[in-house]
Amino acid sequence: MDSIMDEKLKEKVELSILFDFYGELLKSHNKHIFEDYILNDLSLSEIAQEQGISRQGVYDIVKRCSKQLRECEEKLCLVKKFERTRKMVSRIKELSLQGKDSQNRVYFDEIIKLCENISRDL
Structure with a gap:
């Protein structure tokens, strides 16, 4: 039931x-x-x-x-694209918070890659 x-x-x-x-x-x-x-x-x-x-x-x-x-x-596929973009933005926020006090370039490389993916999808 x-x-x-x-x-x-x-x-x-x-x-x-x-x-x-x-x-x-x-x-x-x-x-x-x-x-x-x-x-x-x-x-x-x-x-x-x-x-x-x-x-x-x-x-x-x-x-x-x-x-x-x-x-x-x-x-x-607008809903699908929206959900994918929402997940990438969430990941960018997470990486930004993690990398804020770090000099680790890996965080910023991934942020740049995610931003490029979002731009491509728009």
């Missing part, structure tokens, strides 16, 4: 991140429904009642939007 809940939560988190990156590409009506379901945590029934459509209609829109957002990520 817990693993099912964990999977549902993981999916909602994944979809909310994809929505942050690609949500503006959705049709306005679909975007609003998807946002209510994923971000505002409304049920399919609540959204259906609010929108004046069937629960199945809401379900279909959510599934279609989820597919669209995943396809955008497959093609553009």
Whole structure:
């Protein structure tokens, strides 16, 4: 039971991140429904009642939007690039703190390499 809940939560988190990156590409009506379901945590029934459509209609829109957002990520990889950059920036911070009082050139060589990788990815 817990693993099912964990999977549902993981999916909602994944979809909310994809929505942050690609949500503006959705049709306005679909975007609003998807946002209510994923971000505002409304049920399919609540959204259906609010929108004046069937629960199945809401379900279909959510599934279609989820597919669209995943396809955008497959093609553009913006989330993947963002996560990679975030990790490199975190490593730069860590190296900077470690090397701050050190004369060890290794810290700075790695920082320079990470900065070059970030610049290349942008």
